[in-house]
Amino acid sequence: QVTLKESGPGILQPSQTLSLTCSFSGFSLSTSGMGVGWIRQPSGKGLEWLAHIWWDDDKRYNPALKSRLTISKDTSSNQVFLKIASVDTADTATYYCARIMITTGMDYWGQGTSVTVSS
Amino acid sequence: QIVLTQSPAIMSASPGEKVTITCSASSSVSYMHWFQQKPGTSPKLWIYSTSNLASGVPARFSGSGSGTSYSLTISRMEAEDAATYYCQQRSSYPWTFGGGTKLEIK
Numbered sequence: 446q447v448t449l450k451e452s453g454p455g456i457l458q459p460s461q462t463l464s465l466t467c468s469f470s471g472f473s474l475s476t477s478g479m480g481v482g483w484i485r486q487p488s489g490k491g492l493e494w495l496a497h498i499w500w501d502d503d504k505r506y507n508p509a510l511k512s513r514l515t516i517s518k519d520t521s522s523n524q525v526f527l528k529i530a531s532v533d534t535a536d537t538a539t540y541y542c543a544r545i546m547i548t549t550g551m552d553y554w555g556q557g558t559s560v561t562v563s564s
Numbered sequence: 565q566i567v568l569t570q571s572p573a574i575m576s577a578s579p580g581e582k583v584t585i586t587c588s589a590s591s592s593v594s595y596m597h598w599f600q601q602k603p604g605t606s607p608k609l610w611i612y613s614t615s616n617l618a619s620g621v622p623a624r625f626s627g628s629g630s631g632t633s634y635s636l637t638i639s640r641m642e643a644e645d646a647a648t649y650y651c652q653q654r655s656s657y658p659w660t661f662g663g664g665t666k667l668e669i670k
Binding site: 484491492493494505506507508509541548549550551552553554555556557 | 565597599606607608609612613616618650652654657658659660661662663664
C-alpha cells in the first residue's frame with residue numbers, strides 16, 4: 446500500500462535552513478504521471494501548497510516562497526527533499542508531503558511533521 | 565493567483581440534513597478538488613476533478629460545478645461527516661486551497 450512519512454528537525458532558529466525529507470513506499474517516482482508535493486498548515490489555519498516534483502524532474506514552486514525553496518528527489522531511495530532557506534517564525538507549521546497523480550491529484554498524504562521556528 | 569473563497573466558514577447540521585458547501589474561484593478553473601480533514605489528522609482526498617469520489621468516500625457525498633462556482637453536497641448528514649472541508653484548484657500555478665469550511669454536527 447502507499448505510505449508517506451515526513452521527517453524534519455522539529456525546532457530550528459530564525460535564519461536557518463529547514464530541511465525536510467519525505468520517505469515513501471508503494472509507488473515509484475520513476476513512473477510516468479507520478480509526483481510528490483509539499484503542503485504546510487500553521488496550527489489552526491488552512492493549507493498552503495509549497496512545491497512539487499514530477500517523475501520527469503519537472504519542479505514547481507509557490508512563487509510566494511520560490512526564492513527560498515528547493516525541492517529534489519532520490520528515486521532509488523524513494524525520497525523527496527524540501528529545503529526552505531532563511532526561515533522565520535511565519536514558517537512554523539505542520540509540513541505534509543503527498544503523492545500526486547496527474548489524474549487524481551494529491552491522493553495520499555503523510556502524517557505530517559511539526560516544525561517550530563523560535564529563537 | 566487564483567483565490568478560492570469557501571462559504572460558509574463554519575456551519576452545523578443535524579443528522580439527516582442536506583449540506584452544501586460552496587467554493588468560488590476568482591478566475592475560471594477546469595476542475596475543483598475537495599479534501600476532508602479531521603482534528604489532529606492529515607487531509608484526505610475526498611472528491612477529485614469536481615465530481616469523482618475518492619476511494620472509500622460514501623455515496624451520500626457529491627460534487628458539482630464549473631467555471632468559477634463549485635460545491636460539495638452531503639445528501640444526508642451523518643456524525644462521521646463532521647470535519648473541515650477544503651477546496652483546491654490545480655488548473656493554474658500556484659495551486660491554491662480555499663480557507664476551509666468547518667462542518668459540525670448538531
